[in-house]
Amino acid sequence: MHELSIAQALLDTALTTAAEHGAKRIATIRLRIGGLRQVVEESLRQAFDILSEGSIAEGSVVRIDWVPSVWRCGVCGCVVGAEDAADTCSCGSREFSFEGSDDLVLTSVDLECDDDED
């Protein structure tokens, strides 16, 4: 459950940004998560909902941009699943490389401020 720590960091960073801009509510939070982090989306959302309760981030829409990890054949370049990386590629090669992102980035927030029109 590292999702709880991630949700806390996400909330803290979003709230700090909102305070810097004098926002009264955070409408949307966008983040980018690399596949290497092995984040369970449902757990992250659940943790965020609980942690954000009573704050100006309560009810924010959280949009996640996932960056998947891939195993790639070193010879023909085709992408294979993790379970196939142990076997031989259809081109006969047994050499695979791994490409994965460990991004964990709050990319942007949509803020509602006092001078917004209703």
Added chain:
Amino acid sequence: MMRIEVLKRLQEQSEAEADEVRQVLAQNRVTLINVMGSPGSGKTTLLEATLKRLTTDLKCAVLEGDLATLQDAERIADLGVPVAQLLTEGGCHLKPNLVHSALLRLDLSAIDCVFVENVGNLVCPANFDLGEHTRVVVLSVAEGDDKTSKYPYMFKQADAVVVSKLDLLPLCRFDPARTRREMHALNPKAAVFEISAVQETGLEAWVRWVHHAVEQCSTGLR
């Protein structure tokens, strides 16, 4: 409505705490080795076997991370090695601030190398830099040879992988060549060792590697 571009890494706070740990280690010329792996992979047994061989020329200490109980700390204390038990009380990984406060409870002036035994888990601990110099993952043959590809983040960041319980190999579906191949794809610089702590085989190369890691670290600190 106002859209604000933030582009902030969420691990910044945790990394700042890890930097504080690095500072404490540098001040005291101590090497920190983060030992990770599944529950039951043989982390404590590896540490016991390693400490018996290291303590003649290196002054070591251990921080034992667990969800509950003091059993692992007692095993290390039986060897006469300074040990502190870190209880996460349900938390599935250690965090740098917990390591920081535990380090301050040790007499660091009398220690060359601290092993942190992380909570048994192949997912969460991979996400937290503790301020360590070196990361080691213990993988027992009983777990199966598919773990490297199933938990790529853990293995990608490992400086060394210790394949443990080699004495059980005849009973297990485990191809050490697959571990080497997948480790080569994930992190070609990582060292791979095959050991049996019970039969005391393969330990020499591993202990030499630990020595080398400590030497490199102390050279870097000077």
